[in-house]
Amino acid sequence: MEVESAVWPEIEKAEKENRRELVLQGSAVDKKIQTSGGIHAKLYSLVLLNYLEVSQCPSLDVIHENIKNLSHLQSLILCRNKITSVPKSIGELKSVKVLDLSVNDLQALPEEICLLSELTTLNVSCNNINALPNGLSQCPKLCSINVSKNALAGLPEDLCSSRLELLNTIIASENAIEQLSNEIHNLPALKVLDLSNNKLLDIPFELADCPKLKEINFRGNKLKDKRLEKMVNGCQTKSVLDYLRVGGRGKGKGRSPDGESAEREDGGRNVSKKKNAAKQQQKNKKKKEEEEEEVEVDGLNRMVVRVLRVSDSPTAFVVKVSPLVKDVRPFIVCCIVKGLNLKPGNALKRFLVAQTKLHDEVCGKRTTATIATHDLSLLKAPLEYDARPPGVLKLVPLGRKEMKAADLLKQLQHEADEQRKQKKRQNVSGLHKYLQLLDGKDHYPCLVDADGHVISFPPITNSERTKLKKTTRELFVEVTSSTSLQICKDVMDMLIIKMAELNKFTFEHKEEAGSDGEVDRTTEPSVDGSDTPELKVVQVKVVDAEGNLKVVYPSKTDLTSDVGHLTIIR
Template sequence: MADMWPEVATAKEENRRELNLHGPEISERIEKRGFDKHVFDLVGLNYLDVRKTCMTELSVSVSKLVNLNTLILHNNRLTTLPESVGDLKKLKLLDVSSNKIESFPNLDGLTELQSINASGNQLSAFPGVSTLTNLHILNLSHNELQALPDGIGDDKLEYLAQILADNNAITQVPDDLANLVRLHTLDLSFNKITELPSQLSECQKLKEFNVKGNKFKDRKLTKLVEQSHGKSVLNFLGVQLQKEQASEMGKKGGKDKKKKKKKGGSKDEVEELAKDIIDVLHFPSETGIIVQVKPAVLSVRPYFVCCIVRKLNFKKSLNMFKRFITLQTRLHDTICEKRQTATIATHDLKLVKPELVYDARSPQAIRVVPLFKSSEVTAAKLVSDLRKEADEVRKEKKRNTFSGIHKYLDLLKDKAHYPCLLDGDGHVISFPPITNSDKTKISQDTTDILVEVTSSSSLDVCKKVADELLREMLVMGVGTPVEEAAEAAADGGEGDADAIQKLVVEQVRVIDHEGGLKVVYPSRTDLPLDIYEVTRE
């Protein structure tokens, strides 16, 4: 066609997948005749780059480019984007930086989106991002935002690693950013923030943290921000968090753990302090979980205990779920001795299909979907990829040692077979000591979890680790509150539903390949500490 731009005609004739339209000549065409509408007939395009032009609006017809995975509209004169951008279901990268955009369309349907760059615009608000579960990078720098987008701390955003929101008018930082398990860069410099949530200290992978140019109420924090890098600020917030948690525990100890009068005694005679409760449910013969241990695993990683913890509430506070994940990491580093003696795994019970089998198989025979991944790989490839990644990280950081999951790889060195836990469909749900399966991953909505502890040292080690995990969960307050109204009323008080915590733990049986009982946990000899009360049904 005569009015078709030559670049567009060539792309159509050669069935090209990419189209680049840059610079003064393109800008002059747009100014004289408008943007070539034939671009939107190129339905095979997966890459469209229009930059440094005078384009002021994007046609709603952009939704016709159904195969588009990259849309770059950098440095134009756009003031808005059409809602039809939300129809580009395959879009992975959206760059609309350095325009004059004042409002942004809803992006809820763009679940493949990995990178958004909307920096250098005139945005006063940005739509919610909680549904963008593949988002890695969010750049909202140099706008007029008064708040970060709704849902930015949603734990479903498990890939979100970079948040750049400097040079805005943001006044508050959501404390649930601690839910972002991969967040390593957070730039909130030159905003209007006066306080930082202490929970930010629980962002374990946060390395680049910039909050300079804000006016904080706390003078010590202000001084740290001005003179130090982000690590010192996070350490300061960590101390604040510990003080807050200690204060909570102190209030609970003084307010909730009431002393109870002995019947018939004087006012000065009291019983011991009321204790939290671990309520052990005996193995239910009809519906109980059984784990069969195969002979092959006995020479690899032979010791295994398992239990179910029910009626959990990870939504009791904004950071409760994050604290539970942090707890597992801490136990791996302490009582588990860097996973050298034991490994903990937790699964969402409703996603686990009985009967379970604990076995050892060749690395090529084990296929698993690792945590935070979407594709199934063999254990051999997973370990190989992790080793390569570890070497690259070590060289890049100029270190002599591994960090993160890489430091556990030597636990499998020279092993001909790897341990694995399989569900009733034969799917691998755990590959200790490396990873769980993403298929049974727990979330904030999880109420019942299956806990497994494996070891190459001893059964006693497994039990001690499981005991410690349950104790820490009880202290954390993730269990069920016990009503004490009757006792409080007897003392002339009002009662407090959160006074005593109860953790409901159901036994799981582990049997050998012939059906003989190996272990049931927790048994009567387990959970020996006297800081809580154990009841058994």
């Protein structure tokens, strides 16, 4: 590390202003890391920091052991770099609550991570880790752990320790995990468990004893019990847990506790007749249960997404990309979704919650990608994806009056400062936590429709003009990123699959009470007139300033998920 090089302006400013938060990300920071041979040493003297993020820097492969000096850190975000190892001194950060090491080149984690007694969230997804350290039960406040997309052959036994009484989320998809411990029932707060796309052959019956479990995902595992595998691919948590609760296929069903005593009381032929009749009755009951179960599982396979190819006519929906976004936020994919029913009950609220969850998890709190959804009927094509100076970009932010982007950010910054004063802490909520994502930018990205209205200002907010309502039937969806085009596509894939799942749920619960307490008894047919809550996804072309095609979504290589209960029709 080059100690004598000039102090980075960002670090110097943080020191001068006694800042509690510092975000270093993107190509400009990456160049400084190349020049300095790492993060400038002065960073480790900013002992007042409680939030540090260093992300999207491919030249960053090492974290210096002096990270231990930042003893007040509560959030350490080191995602989307090329870090190959974590120093043992990280165990001295006794105040850390959130540790994000996702999308790096880690092959192992130091055991000292288990000394982080205040740790609530651990994200090491998208690395090459082949084993987690034993001792995570020493982190009694751990609530969420994400180890997806690694090379794990198993989870440590103590991850199922009763000491982890706050652990509510385990995401371990896309690994090589062969077995789930039957001690899983020791986790009283477990709500979400994702072990999809692993090498599991069985699911322990004890999983059904987790009292708060609401969402499970075991898709993509070749289970020995094929009926259970089919139910798992149907993604219905309650049915799977009920199945496990009775011990699997037929077990625990149709037993008569006093059957034997009754048989002994009778004699000869009467015993034989009663025995045969009981057997036949039990056989018929079992057959009926299996048929009902098959109907239930098959019903889950009715999720259909139909891809409609974009036409080459002048009226086709097109997004033109300005050259100015190249150094700001260059990647965007879009599509149109028809048939998503947001009218009944809490359907709209469920969708917005799901979108927020994707933002927080897959999108790395909008650091890697940002989703925006619009009412298609409220915007006019063609669209332009542009970058404009903060003093020029003008929009109507969600829930606010029309203003310039510069004024919006000033207002948000003021609100963030007031939040800190009122709550007497450094972390902020709402849009305020995304302000640092635009630090150092002299142009801001925006999506503009043909009438000149800015409908999207990623990664901050959408426009009030095009926001979704219960009456929205056709959506225009965009995903933008400063990282890669593939990330945009992956996020869009997951969003569409989530839309299909939510649409199926809404379809199957037509009389669910809404937030206003009223019951919506509307039974609208699906878009193709069938008995299937089918979604239609219309391709949207993204072209450059000269009209040359950059990307069209969904292409043949998109939406290729192996979700068993989802059918893609092209």
